[in-house]
Amino acid sequence: MKGVAHQKWWGWGVEGVAFNYRDKPRMAPFVMDKVGIDLSAPGTPPPAFEELDVPASRLGEELAATLGSAVGAEHVVTEDLDRVVHTYGKGLADLVRVRAGDLPRVPDVVVYPADEDEVRKVVDAVVAADGVLIPFGGGSNISGSLTPPPAEERTVVSLDLGRLNRVLEVDEAAGLARIQAGVLGPDMEEQLNARGWTMGHQPDSFRHSTLGGWIATRSSGMQSDKYGDIADITRGLRLVQPGKVVVLRPLPSTSSGPSVREMILGSEGRLGVITEAWVHVHRVPENRDIIAYLYPSWSAALAAMQEISTSDAHPTVTRVSDANETAFSFSTQKAKKGVSGKVQTVLFDVLARRGWDLDAVCLSYVGYEGGSARVKAEKSIVGKIVKKHGGIKLGRGPGALYDQKKFDTPYIRDFLLDIGAMGDVSETAAPWSKLMDVYTGTIRSAREAFDQLGVQGFIMCHLSHSYHSGACLYFTFAFAPGVEPVDEQLERYWVVKRAIQQSFIDTGATISHHHGVGTDHAHWLEEDISSAGTDVMVALLRGVDPGRNLNPGTLLPAHREW
């Protein structure tokens, strides 16, 4: 669709951008050693799109005509490429399946409305025709929220919000902006920055995700310590439902009963289509610095992170990698940048002489923003806490590099898939008192899953998003499934993914801190919010959408659908 940017149909991001290990001399040996994968092995690129066997659209003429009169015929698209792009998000299973041409149910049509009025017409037309409507933003979802139920017999309509991409209004006196839901992160920030404002929301998916998607999945950005989760940032919104629009005006706080705003947040399309939101915006900060630190151990790092979170410093980013992620991170440095090989060797010699266990070193980034006096005072507070827990400051260089490269990581997955390996993520949140149990339990569960499969496997973790009472732990894992058939590969993937998610639940953590529920995490919903809590959610969803026309199948485990 002209004018609306889409990611690659088979992978993350845009055509022409890919991960390259060859300029990172230490990476291939590291991956061979830790994961048992040969990065230089001949890869199998994704097939040509023409090789896919795309099921024909089942869009009927009547609905096609209604949609055409709603948004203009040129914005009602049944081309195979558009439909395949709108079939999956970018979860590991999504990528494996789309590369294999596994397309059990593809949307019958993609519509691109221009504004809320057109969205209303589309929603009304689809529900009147008893079709299924799936809202689509940047398509970066990795929890299975975008995929039509395989057995869906009704017409499936993907509603792409990409043309609703404008910052409509900045209320400078209140630090609020009214923004259309389909805008992508960079486009939104460009419009805000031009007026001197920023939203400060930077999820890993930033370049390829939208405001509406963030709200619909309860996103959180890496600067959430300062700017808040999207649930905090979103103060008002508009949600199109069949025949009507929920309008929530921007309010700093209210006691108007159960929060309808907080029902729409995380609703993943099941309550309607978010068309715009009032969000917090902030003046672009005078100074912005990310400083790198090293800790001698994961437990020291966690203790320091908690102390920072309750200190008088209010950093924007608090992040620390475990030993595995730290080692991986060092291995992916280019020769001349970051903590380069030579510098690292010298540094590690010094640390070894100080008695550090070099296999236990943990790399941390802390971000600071604001006036010079504030940044200086905060760095001083954090510096003392780092020192108290035996850590040292590395400085600004590696922090700046992290800041530049922070959105590039997802490209690695596609590269790994080329060479027959799987990399994916699972993240969660828990109280500080449980984080070490969550961490060790998850590592153990993943290792047991790897052992069960007879693969080497690798898992690493970082802490980010600190709160008063806890934080997010973000795990990345990789392994070579060692089997050819896609179904078997995915079975093996699910053995590991399931072990990790179950471990979250068993150790008191949640199914997801900021990736949402989708279909991938729905299995654990009842264990997370209790069976009776799930009843409450079902009451809400069923009451609003008795006919299951609005993105059915996401959020709830199958046996809780009505």
Next chain:
Amino acid sequence: MKGVAHQKWWGWGVEGVAFNYRDKPRMAPFVMDKVGIDLSAPGTPPPAFEELDVPASRLGEELAATLGSAVGAEHVVTEDLDRVVHTYGKGLADLVRVRAGDLPRVPDVVVYPADEDEVRKVVDAVVAADGVLIPFGGGSNISGSLTPPPAEERTVVSLDLGRLNRVLEVDEAAGLARIQAGVLGPDMEEQLNARGWTMGHQPDSFRHSTLGGWIATRSSGMQSDKYGDIADITRGLRLVQPGKVVVLRPLPSTSSGPSVREMILGSEGRLGVITEAWVHVHRVPENRDIIAYLYPSWSAALAAMQEISTSDAHPTVTRVSDANETAFSFSTQKAKKGVSGKVQTVLFDVLARRGWDLDAVCLSYVGYEGGSARVKAEKSIVGKIVKKHGGIKLGRGPGALYDQKKFDTPYIRDFLLDIGAMGDVSETAAPWSKLMDVYTGTIRSAREAFDQLGVQGFIMCHLSHSYHSGACLYFTFAFAPGVEPVDEQLERYWVVKRAIQQSFIDTGATISHHHGVGTDHAHWLEEDISSAGTDVMVALLRGVDPGRNLNPGTLLPAHREW
């Protein structure tokens, strides 16, 4: 009921504590001048309880027996005094009606369960008998959330949580505590303080309200700038529903779909009975200071408050009174305390020489907590902002006095009722950009209502609870209705109250920032969260409680009940 503290059946607080104007030499002249009320007029105290004509309990033998076996017969109380105490909250209309013996529907029985298990049995028994269940905490509600619908034919059971009053657990490593819902503010803080912790939640009702009540009505305390609203503080909870319990574990943040936690927050008994919660707790701060400041005008004060809210200072309390509330506040100082008459005279002479309009002066309190360095730095930041907006620092004395007396204000209402006058409050929240419109609109609407009634009337306001994008405005109004019949008095009261609430809605503010919806504010719900937003709330409430057994009548306007 032995062991459970109740407020006076006819008014605020405990027997033996009352408001006294005689030790405040400037108050009577001020009130005569501004409100036209003679404080020294002979008062009519509330009647003796024995004079009331209390409708007999309709509790049937079968349900009585079931309740008795659930909680013990001695905890199933049908005494008139208990039943009347549980008939009303402490809103102005509640007080007027109970003093007049206006008791159209009194709960048939009050039950006092000892723990969650007994709560479950009570809930199951009441719903099985198709009765109506009204949870009751401290009884301080002022929005009409506690009163049985006048025409309710079914058995009405008031479930008093007063025996669930313990801090069960403090998770020191996470800054979380598990606390029973029926505990009163001071009792809870005493238990927490004994372990070195505080929740920091201080609503005006603190002494006579409970944790469960705060959660059920979305309370906010005067220190919310630091500690958050109760919605932020509450991380996990347990909610008893017929046949089951919703269990939400404590989580710092989660993306597990629409927030069931945020559905229970503000549910005012319509989704079940909250029995306990996991809440944020903090170490009792090293230093705690409240400093008073004066501004030359309301607009200067608002501008300063907003600047403080976006500054690097993070005070605990930010509060400023308009000129009327400032004058009222000065008039209620005892001769030897606070800004005493003499000091004020000298001070005002100085300000007059500086060109201040003494009728426009606004008194502000800002609270600071933490380590000495932090408190010092924050005071310095705030001091500069105050100065920039033309304000001056008064110092610690008046601040300390405010801090001591902050929970005493509600007693004034009962004193006013004795002498035939009405005093009440309405509060709201809005974006910073709209606050001046909300303020002037509300003052104008109240004055028009006073004029319509031909009464002098008085209205004053303070700003408190600052957020990034806005703040709360809290209005207090008083007038002498000038008519004898209670119905006519209440009609006049509603003319003023309605004018104020409608003005909130018309200027972009919410129906309530922290007093909840109840029956008093339900009329404006659809205008606040939109008709379609109300549909969403109805879907939730109806789906959970199709038989309308759980506190029916609160939250929704009557025509939205099913």
